[in-house]
Amino acid sequence: xxxxxxxxxxxxKPSQTLSLTCSVSGASxxxxxxxxxxxxxxxGKGLEWMGxxxxxxxxxxxxxxxxxxxIGRDTAKNxxxxxxxxxxxxxxxxxxxxxxxxxxxxxxxxxxxxxxSS
Numbered sequence: 562x563x564x565x566x567x568x569x570x571x572x573x574k575p576s577q578t579l580s581l582t583c584s585v586s587g588a589s590x591x592x593x594x595x596x597x598x599x600x601x602x603x604x605g606k607g608l609e610w611m612g613x614x615x616x617x618x619x620x621x622x623x624x625x626x627x628x629x630x631x632i633g634r635d636t637a638k639n640x641x642x643x644x645x646x647x648x649x650x651x652x653x654x655x656x657x658x659x660x661x662x663x664x665x666x667x668x669x670x671x672x673x674x675x676x677x678s679s
Contacts, residue, residue, distance in 0.1 A: 563587040564586045564587050565585055566584045571675065572678065573677050574679050576647060576648065576649075578647075579643070581644075583599075583643070590614075591636055594662065595615075595661050596619075596661050597658060597660060598610065598660070598666070599611040599641075600658075602654055602655045602657070604653065609623070609654070611632075612632050613632070614633065614641055648677045654675060655674050657672045
């Protein structure tokens with residue numbers, strides 16, 4: 562069973578950089594299970610897809626996040642990472658990592674709340 566766990570700071574100041582980690586168990590992030598996605602949900606809004614990294618290292622970003630997002634991985638730790646630069650209060654959201662198999666999002670983390678406030 563694939564399990565994902567997000568971690569990171571709950572509170573970030575405006576203009577700072579957010580760094581999140583998704584720890585994966587039950588599957589190798591470099592094996593062919595699918596691509597590892599970052600998705601967020603601002604309060605009162607729908608889900609926003611931010612980007613993904615695939616087992617072969619291929620990375621794609623949503624156009625709305627491409628200019629200030631960096632997705633990476635630590636294969637030794639079996640972790641996927643997200644950095645979001647120049648945070649504003651509008652970036653307040655629950656952030657999720659999720660595995661997309663090519664047909665569906667089969668596994669999700671529980672999500673981590675990130676609040677941007679001075």
